[in-house]
Structure formats: structure tokens, C-alpha cells
Amino acid sequence: MKETIGILVKNHPGVLSRIAGLFTRRGYNIVSIAAGTTEDPKYTRITIVAEGDKRTLDQIVHQLNKQLDVIKVIVLGRDESVRRELALLKIEIKSGMERLEVMEIANAFRANIVDIGKKIITAEVTGPTEKVNAFISLMSEFGIKEIARTGKIALSRGPMSIREEKEDIEWEEE
Amino acid sequence: MRLTGAEMVIEALKRENVEIIFGIPGGAMIPVYDALYKSDLKHILTRHEQGAAHAADGYARATGKVGVCFATSGPGATNLTTGLATAYMDSVPVVAFTGQVPTSLIGTDAFQETDATGITMPITKYNFLVKDIKELPHVIKEAFYIARSGRPGPVLVDLPKDIQNAEGEFDYPDNITIEGYIPDPPVSKREVLRILDVIKESKKPIIIAGGGIIISEASEKLREFVNLTKIPITTTLMGLGSYPETDELSLGMLGMHGTRYANYAVSECDLLIGIGMRFDDRVTGKIEKFAPHAKIVHIDLDKAEIGKLVNTFLGVVGDAKRVLNILNEEIKSKGLSFDFSSWHETLREWKEKHPLKYDLSDEGGVKPQYIVETVGKLTNHKAIIIGEVGQSQMWAAQFYKYIEPRTHLSSGGLGTMGYGLPAAIGAKLGRPDKIVVDISGDGSFQMNLQELATISHNKIPIVIALINNEYLGMVRQWQELFYDKRYSHTSLSGNPDFVKLAEAYGIPAKRVTKNEDVESALKEAIESGTPYLIDFIVKKEENVFPMVPAGAALDDMIG
Numbered sequence: 001m002k003e004t005i006g007i008l009v010k011n012h013p014g015v016l017s018r019i020a021g022l023f024t025r026r027g028y029n030i031v032s033i034a035a036g037t038t039e040d041p042k043y044t045r046i047t048i049v050a051e052g053d054k055r056t057l058d059q060i061v062h063q064l065n066k067q068l069d070v071i072k073v074i075v076l077g078r079d080e081s082v083r084r085e086l087a088l089l090k091i092e093i094k095s096g097m098e099r100l101e102v103m104e105i106a107n108a109f110r111a112n113i114v115d116i117g118k119k120i121i122t123a124e125v126t127g128p129t130e131k132v133n134a135f136i137s138l139m140s141e142f143g144i145k146e147i148a149r150t151g152k153i154a155l156s157r158g159p160m161s162i163r164e165e166k167e168d169i170e171w172e173e174e
Numbered sequence: 175m176r177l178t179g180a181e182m183v184i185e186a187l188k189r190e191n192v193e194i195i196f197g198i199p200g201g202a203m204i205p206v207y208d209a210l211y212k213s214d215l216k217h218i219l220t221r222h223e224q225g226a227a228h229a230a231d232g233y234a235r236a237t238g239k240v241g242v243c244f245a246t247s248g249p250g251a252t253n254l255t256t257g258l259a260t261a262y263m264d265s266v267p268v269v270a271f272t273g274q275v276p277t278s279l280i281g282t283d284a285f286q287e288t289d290a291t292g293i294t295m296p297i298t299k300y301n302f303l304v305k306d307i308k309e310l311p312h313v314i315k316e317a318f319y320i321a322r323s324g325r326p327g328p329v330l331v332d333l334p335k336d337i338q339n340a341e342g343e344f345d346y347p348d349n350i351t352i353e354g355y356i357p358d359p360p361v362s363k364r365e366v367l368r369i370l371d372v373i374k375e376s377k378k379p380i381i382i383a384g385g386g387i388i389i390s391e392a393s394e395k396l397r398e399f400v401n402l403t404k405i406p407i408t409t410t411l412m413g414l415g416s417y418p419e420t421d422e423l424s425l426g427m428l429g430m431h432g433t434r435y436a437n438y439a440v441s442e443c444d445l446l447i448g449i450g451m452r453f454d455d456r457v458t459g460k461i462e463k464f465a466p467h468a469k470i471v472h473i474d475l476d477k478a479e480i481g482k483l484v485n486t487f488l489g490v491v492g493d494a495k496r497v498l499n500i501l502n503e504e505i506k507s508k509g510l511s512f513d514f515s516s517w518h519e520t521l522r523e524w525k526e527k528h529p530l531k532y533d534l535s536d537e538g539g540v541k542p543q544y545i546v547e548t549v550g551k552l553t554n555h556k557a558i559i560i561g562e563v564g565q566s567q568m569w570a571a572q573f574y575k576y577i578e579p580r581t582h583l584s585s586g587g588l589g590t591m592g593y594g595l596p597a598a599i600g601a602k603l604g605r606p607d608k609i610v611v612d613i614s615g616d617g618s619f620q621m622n623l624q625e626l627a628t629i630s631h632n633k634i635p636i637v638i639a640l641i642n643n644e645y646l647g648m649v650r651q652w653q654e655l656f657y658d659k660r661y662s663h664t665s666l667s668g669n670p671d672f673v674k675l676a677e678a679y680g681i682p683a684k685r686v687t688k689n690e691d692v693e694s695a696l697k698e699a700i701e702s703g704t705p706y707l708i709d710f711i712v713k714k715e716e717n718v719f720p721m722v723p724a725g726a727a728l729d730d731m732i733g
Contacts (some may be wrong), residue, residue, distance in 0.1 A: 010353070013303075018295060025296045055481065062478035068300045068320065071354035 002031055003057055003171060004076040004083055004154050007046040008067045008162050011037070019046060026043045028052060028060050032085070032151030043071065045162070047153045049129075054171055061169050074165045076154040081155040088114070089136065091105060091126035093121055102142060109135045120145065179307050180205035180338040183271060185212045186314040189346050193638035194218060194603055196226040198565055200246020201286060202273030205338035207244075218603065218632060221624035223250050225373045225596035227257020228622070230268045231328075231522050232597030233247035234261070236558055237581045237604040240322050240389065241266070246273040246721075248286030256590055258328045259297040263587025264412060265389060267326035269317050276336040276395035277305055290332045299327030304334065307342035310726050315347050324357030325476045326389060357633065358475075361492035366500045368488055369447070369471055370510065376469075378517045379405045382428065382457070384476060385586070386414030386450015388579045393417065396449070402505045406521055408436035410451050410510035411571055411574070412586045416576040420555070421554065425521065426530070429457040431568040434731055437722065440465050442731035447471045450494045453483040454587070459476065464575045473497050528720075530572055530653055536689055538713035542641045546573035548693050549611050549639065552700055557609035558583060562594040562618030566641040568718040570613040592621025598636045599628060609637070609700055616642040616666055626679040629705045637699045638676075638707040643714045644669055652715050655732070661667050676707040683707040696708035 003170045009015050016035055023030050031049040036046045050060050072112035076083065093099045099121065106113055106123050109131065125135045131151055134146065156165055177185060185445050187195070199207040208281045210217055220226040224246040230241030241261075245254045250544035261268045262338045275284040291301045300320050302313045310333075318327040328554050373379060387396055393416050397631070400423055401409050408425040418428055428436035437459075440446065447470040451457070458464040461483060469487035472480050473494060478487035490497055507537035532543040546569050549656040551556065561584035576582050585593040598612040619640055620701055629636055641647075650664040686695045686708055699706035719733025 014291065015293075017292070021295050059478065059482060066476070066478050068352065068355055126379075 001053070001057070001173065002049055002051045002153055004081070005048045005050060005061065005064070006074045006076050006154060006156075006162055007048065007064055008038070008071040009044050009046060009067075010071065011042055011044045012069055015044060015069045016046070018067065019048075019064070022063055022067065023060075026059070026063060028056060032149075034151035036153070040126075044060050047151070049152050050164050057171055058169060072162050072165070072167075074156065074162055074167070074170065075169055076156060077170065081154045081156045083128055083152055084126055085129055085132055085150050085152045086124065086147045087132045087136065087147060089125070089139055089147050090145040091121045091123060091139050092121060092145050098142055102139070103137055106137075111135060175344045175619050176341055177344040178205065178209070178338065179304075179310055179333065179340050179342070180209040180343050181340070182310050183314065183333070183338075184209045184578060185214060185344060186311060187215060187242065187347060188213075190240065190318045194239070194601065195227040195242045195244055196220055197244025197306070198223055198226060198250060199244070199283055200248070200250045200273060202247035202275055202335050202440055203244060203250070205335065206273070206333065208557065213389045218599065220596060220599075220628050222622065223253030224256050224592065225599075225622055225625045225628065227254045227268065227270065227560065228260065228590075228593050228596035229600035230270070231257060231261045231266050232560065232583055233604040234266050234268055234600070234602030235597070236580055236601035236608070238580065239267075239604070240318055241268045241600060243268065243270050247275055247290070247682055248287065248288045250286075251288055251290040255294060255297060258294055258330065260585050260588045260590045261328040262297045262592055262598070263301065263584065264385065265326050266328065266711070268328040269321050270328060270330045272330060272332050274303070274332045274334040274336070275332045277321060277611065278336070289378040290330065294330045297328070298330050301330040302330065303332045304337050305339040307337055310337065310342065311344055311346045312350070315350050316352065316587040319350055319352070320355075359491055361408070361490070361496050361500065362499055364679045365488070365490050366492070366497050367504055369490065369501060369706050370504060372445060372469060372488060373403060373405070373473060373512065377514070378443045379445035379447065379514065380443040381405050381437050382406040382410065382440070382446065382448045382451050383407060383413040383416045384410045384449065384451025387416035390450060390475070390494040391579070392450070392498055393579045395495050395498035395502060398502050403501060403516070404514055405447070405512075406439060406514075406518065408432070408439065410454070410457050410586075411584060412573060413451060414582040415579045419575045420577055425525075427485050427571055428728070430459070431572060431718050431720065433530055434720050435521060435524035437728040437731060438524050438528075440468075441727070444518075445471065447473070449473045449498070449653075450475070452479045458483070459722045459730070460725055507578065514647035529664045529732045538691060538715075539643075540686060540689055540710045540712045541714045542710070542716055543573045544689055545641065545692055545696075545712075546570055546613060549613070549674050550695055552696055553609050553611070556581065557611050558605060560594045560598045562602060562612070562614040563589045563591045564615050564618060564646065565643075565651065565716075566613050566615040566618065566647070570621075572621070572718075591618040594618060595622050595638070596625045596628075598638075599625060599634055602634050602636050611637045611639055613639045613641065613646055616640060616644060616669055616672070617646045623675070626676065626681060630679045634705060635703050636705050637696070638705070639696070640672055640709050641712050642669070642709060643710055643712050643716065644670065645714060648718070652713070654715065654717070654721065672707065672709040681705045681707055683709065685709045685711065688713045
């Protein structure tokens with residue numbers, strides 16, 4: 001199963017390689033990893049989508065919690081969190097007709113067209129991973145020249161911050 | 175107080191009550207060594223940085239204090255790594271200081287530059303690269319705090335040369351906390367007391383005590399707990415000494431080379447209480463068949479260990495000493511008593527039927543098991559025994575009969591050949607009141623024998639009992655049993671004359687080829703008060719038995 005894990009860490013040099021290194025060393029699979037600054041510059045938030053059985057995922061959370069730089073680890077279940085990722089795509093178009101089709105699909109996905117050329121349209125799509133995947137899949141019928149994806153980021157729904165969330169691990173099948 | 179970075183290191187070590195440092199200087203570490211020169215701190219110059227790391231580790235294991243080692247940048251730091259990995263696997267508190275090229279040169283492939291923090295990230299509990307003199311006092315405080323608190327482990331502090339030379343205010347905190355780090359989590363009494371309910375329902379319980387008992391100084395509480403409950407107890411390799419093996423409820427060590435009765439007991443028990451241990455593969459054998467009839471209760475300070483390898487019926491996160499104390503007090507205040515007498519009877523029968531044994535003949539050379547037994551007899555089981563790795567390690571574990579904590583030092587997790595001799599240096603300097611015996615195979619011994627110079631120069635009275643079979647014995651044993659005696663590169667023919675070698679270092683030495691000479695030679699070595707090497711020419715193809723073959727169930731033993 002794939003799960004989304006939110007991690008609040010101290011913004012130290014090398015903290016990302018420390019966290020990523022833990023996954024390498026213990027043989028855990030990372031599907032995606034995204035990191036960025038938070039409301040407090042002393043901390044970084046990392047979102048990792050990890051894949052494994054329940055025991056492995058439990059281990060991932062425990063091992064992360066053991067890291068000195070980690071303040072808090074939470075599991076972000078689909079129903080209790082807002083989960084997004086962003087993708088940029090260069091789509092190949094061969095005709096004016098195709099251009100219109102691409103723009104129409106992009107519109108349906110609320111994707112932004114950020115650059116248009118004679119043979120290439122660059123689109124930006126944001127949403128849950130499933131939506132991004134669906135968009136990419138449709139665009140691949142035209143021909144995709146290049147993709148850049150951010151990896152998933154997520155926040156829990158409701159008023160609480162990661163620091164206030166409970167620590168219990170509850171996995172759900174995705 | 176204004177100090178240079180180098181002076182801060184020395185001053186901080188004093189504040190941490192460090193008695194001794196093991197290390198080797200080098201270009202990027204000269205400022206620290208210069209500050210050391212002006213201080214009265216004791217420093218032992220080892221002959222290899224790996225020796226320094228193992229000596230710091232041996233000191234820490236023997237005393238319970240933090241071991242400290244120094245090395246320079248580049249090869250100095252990389253040479254420390256085996257020692258740090260060894261300490262990490264066995265949760266030993268060590269703080270290593272390494273020199274580093276000046277901050278302006280970091281990342282330029284400067285002379286003797288290596289990414290020490292990058293390399294040691296997976297083998298330290300934490301590490302620091304200090305880039306600002308203002309951070310240094312706090313970093314050193316944190317390093318010691320992290321190394322010794324919670325589940326202990328090695329910490330590395332990398333010190334660029336310009337930081338060693340820079341001046342700053344030395345403001346050393348007395349106490350610190352680290353956000354998000356809870357080294358001693360509160361113990362849930364309610365959960366702990368559930369253990370007693372499980373014990374009450376049990377008919378065939380067993381305790382497995384691990385190294386966590388020794389780290390947490392919980393041996394006395396453990397003894398009391400066993401005494402109150404009468405639950406039979408076995409220990410892991412790291413747990414040797416946590417409970418006296420001479421006691422009738424002790425089943426000795428379990429696992430790959432554990433006693434038959436300990437392994438049978440684990441396979442038969444209906445309740446298994448693991449305390450401060452981590453279900454290593456050498457302990458469990460084939461994990462699917464481990465303790466098949468048992469409810470498993472696991473007590474450990476490290477939450478990540480609970481449920482890592484086995485399904486636990488009840489997991490309790492907490493310090494072993496505290497948890498045992500809660501249990502003992504409850505049993506006493508409620509006047510609880512337990513009756514496992516028929517289980518005791520079964521175990522007594524197994525013990526009689528399947529004792530640890532060997533054949534004491536002179537054929538082919540001295541019997542290694544007899545050497546270890548004799549060391550036990552001559553030292554009343556109170557010496558510090560350093561096992562190396564492999565056959566000698568297992569014989570030292572099986573035949574000594576440990577009765578006190580911190581008397582058995584061995585690289586259990588990493589299995590580092592070459593650990594013993596330098597670790598013995600640290601142990602003896604930390605515990606000068608103790609007899610220290612390094613029981614070493616000829617293979618392991620040669621991996622760090624340069625430390626004979628350290629021993630000789632500093633007149634450190636260690637007894638080196640060399641189990642010389644001219645083989646990498648444990649690998650040879652596997653080749654004999656599982657690879658049709660294809661002894662691929664396990665013969666150590668070409669060994670030096672170890673007696674002459676020791677003598678070349680100025681260390682008295684003797685060769686023993688017969689069982690009848692073992693006792694007198696050991697007696698002489700122990701009583702000499704000097705370093706002493708005995709080259710025991712042992713039976714070449716002696717095997718360590720009993721044995722659980724790799725991948726077999728624990729009760730599926732050979733030998």
C-alpha cells in the first residue's frame with residue numbers, strides 16, 4: 001500500500017539527506033518526496049509518499065520519529081487531508097485541431113496553459129495524484145515531450161497543525 | 175571565557191568528566207592536539223584510528239561512561255568508521271571528534287578531505303559539522319547528551335581546522351533539551367501492569383534479557399523480578415552478565431550457538447518476555463518458527479524495535495529498570511506469587527540431558543572450550559572478557575559463565591573482527607581494578623594487532639588468550655558443515671610466530687600446546703601484572719556446538 005506521511009523537521013543543513021538516507025539504508029521505498037520551508041523558518045516540512053506493507057510503514061514512522069531532527073510525524077489519510085501535486089507538461093501538437101483539443105481538455109481539468117508554441121503547449125496541472133495522472137494519460141495520446149512533477153504535498157483537514165495532531169498511526173488502504 | 179575552538183574541545187571534555195581520550199593526531203587535528211598538550215587530560219595514542227574507536231567503545235561498555243576518540247580528517251575519519259558502526263549496532267555511547275579541512279576548502283577535494291558527516295550518517299546516532307565557532311560549545315554538549323541518553327550510540331563532531339583556531343565565547347550549558355527528542359519516555363504503569371495479568375495466565379513463561387538490561391543498569395531489578403516470579407531466564411549475547419548464569423533459573427545464552435535447553439525453552443514456552451533485546455536473526459533463527467506457542471511481551475526503550483520483526487502481544491515502551499521496578503513493587507505490594515514448578519522440572523530435565531559439552535582430549539591440540547572454562551575458574555567469573563568475532567567469540571560466550579554486568583564485551587551486532595584487542599585497552603583503562611582477558615582467534619587478532627604497541631608502551635596489563643587454529647574458524651566451520659569442506663580461503667597458514675611477535679613488542683608470551691599446561695600458563699599470565707600473550711595451539715577443526723544452521727528453526731540444532 002501507498003501512504004502519505006507528513007514530517008516536520010528542523011531546518012538543518014543535510015536534513016533532507018538524513019531523511020532520504022534513512023529510507024535507503026533500511027530499504028524503504030519512496031514514491032515521492034517533497035520538501036519546503038514552513039511558517040517558521042526554523043522548520044522544514046517534508047511530505048513523503050511511501051510504499052510497503054503495514055509493518056514496513058509502521059517501521060518508517062517509528063524510525064522517522066527516532067531521528068533527532070524530526071519534530072513530528074503524521075499519517076495523512078485520504079479522507080482527513082488535502083493532498084495535491086503539481087505537474088508541468090510539454091505536449092506535442094501536430095495541428096491547430098490538436099491545439100484546440102489539448103486546450104479543451106486542459107480547461108476541463110482546470111489546468112493552466114503557461115506557454116504556447118507552434119509545436120508545443122506547456123500545461124500546468126494541479127490536484128490529487130489521481131487527477132494529475134489522468135491528465136497525463138490523456139495528454140500522452142498527443143505526445144508528451146517532457147514532464148516535471150513536484151511530488152505530493154499534503155495538509156490535514158481541520159483546524160490543527162501537524163504539531164497538534166495526534167500521533168497514533170492509522171493506515172488506510174489507498 | 176574566550177577560548178579557541180580547540181581549547182573549547184578540551185575544556186568541554188573536562189566539563190563532561192572525560193578521563194581518557196583515544197586517538198591519533200593529523201594535519202587537520204593539530205590545533206586540538208596542541209590544546210591537549212597544554213592540558214592534563216589523559217590521551218592514549220593508538221596505532222590505528224580503528225583501534226581508537228574500539229578502545230573508546232570498550233571503555234564505554236566496561237564503565238557505562240561515554241568513550242571519546244580523536245582522529246584527523248580524511249583517512250583518519252574513514253578509519254574510525256568500522257569502530258563507529260560497531261558502537262552503533264550495539265548502542266554504545268561514544269563521541270568521536272574528527273578534524274576537517276578549513277571551511278573555505280570544504281567541497282574542493284582538498285588534501286585529506288572527506289565528507290565525514292556524510293559517510294557516518296547511517297552509522298552514528300547523530301553527527302555534526304561545525305561551521306560557526308559560536309555553535310561549538312552547544313554542539314559538544316549536545317553530542318555527549320545524545321550519545322549517553324535514551325538508546326545510547328556514537329556521535330561524531332567534525333571540526334574544520336579554521337573553527338579549531340577561531341576564538342569565541344565559551345559558554346557551556348549545564349543542561350540541555352533537544353526539541354522533539356524524548357530520550358526517556360514516560361512509562362505507562364497501566365500498560366506495564368498488564369504484563370502481570372499475562373504472566374498469571376501463563377504456565378510456561380520465559381524471559382529473554384538483552385543488552386538493554388546492562389545499558390539501563392537494571393540487573394538488580396531483573397534479579398529481583400526473576401526471584402519474585404520464578405520465571406526462567408535466558409540472555410542474548412549482548413545480555414550476557416545481565417543475570418548470573420550460575421543461578422538455577424538461568425538457561426544461559428540462546429540463539430544460533432545458544433544452549434539447547436534455552437532454545438528448546440523458547441520454542442516450547444507459552445509466554446516470552448523480551449526485555450531490552452531486539453529479536454536479531456542470530457537470536458530467533460527462522461523467524462516464522464520462533465516461539466510458535468508464545469504470547470510475546472516486548473519491553474524496550476526504542477519504540478521502533480517493538481513489532482519490527484515479531485508480532486507482539488503486548489509492547490511496552492520504556493526503560494527496563496523503570497518497568498521492572500513497577501512490576502516488582504506491584505508484585506510485592508499485592509503479595510503475588512506464581513508457581514511454575516512443573517515448567518522448572520521440564521527445564522531441569524533438558525539441562526541434564528543436553529548440557530554444553532566438549533571432549534577434553536589432547537588430540538590435535540588444546541581445547542578452546544577448556545581455555546575459556548579455565549579463565550572462568552581462575553578469575554571467579556569476575557574478569558572482563560572480551561570476545562572477538564567468530565568461534566572464539568562463541569566459546570567465550572558459552573563457557574565462561576558470566577555473573578556480573580559489563581564483564582562481557584563483544585561486537586554482537588556488527589560482528590567486527592579486530593574489535594577485541596583495542597576494546598580490551600579501553601576496558602582495562604576504564605576498569606583498572608578488573609582482570610581483562612581478550613579471548614581472540616588468530617584471524618581477529620591480526621586485524622588490529624598493531625595495538626600491541628599501544629599496550630606495550632602504556633604497560634596495560636591485558637591477558638591475550640590467542641585461540642590459534644590457523645583458520646578463519648567460523649567460516650571454515652560453515653564450509654565444513656554446509657559447503658562440503660570446500661575451505662575456500664579460510665586457511666591462515668603463513669601466520670607469524672605469535673610468541674616472537676609479542677616479544678618483539680616487548681610483551682611476555684608463551685606457547686601452550688597441551689590441555690595440562692593451560693591452567694598454569696593462564697595463572698602465570700593473570701598474576702604477572704603485565705601485558706601477556708599466550709599462543710594456544712588449539713585443535714584446528716574444532717567446531718562451535720550446538721548450532722542452529724542459518725535459516726533453521728531455533729529447536730532444530732546440530733552438534
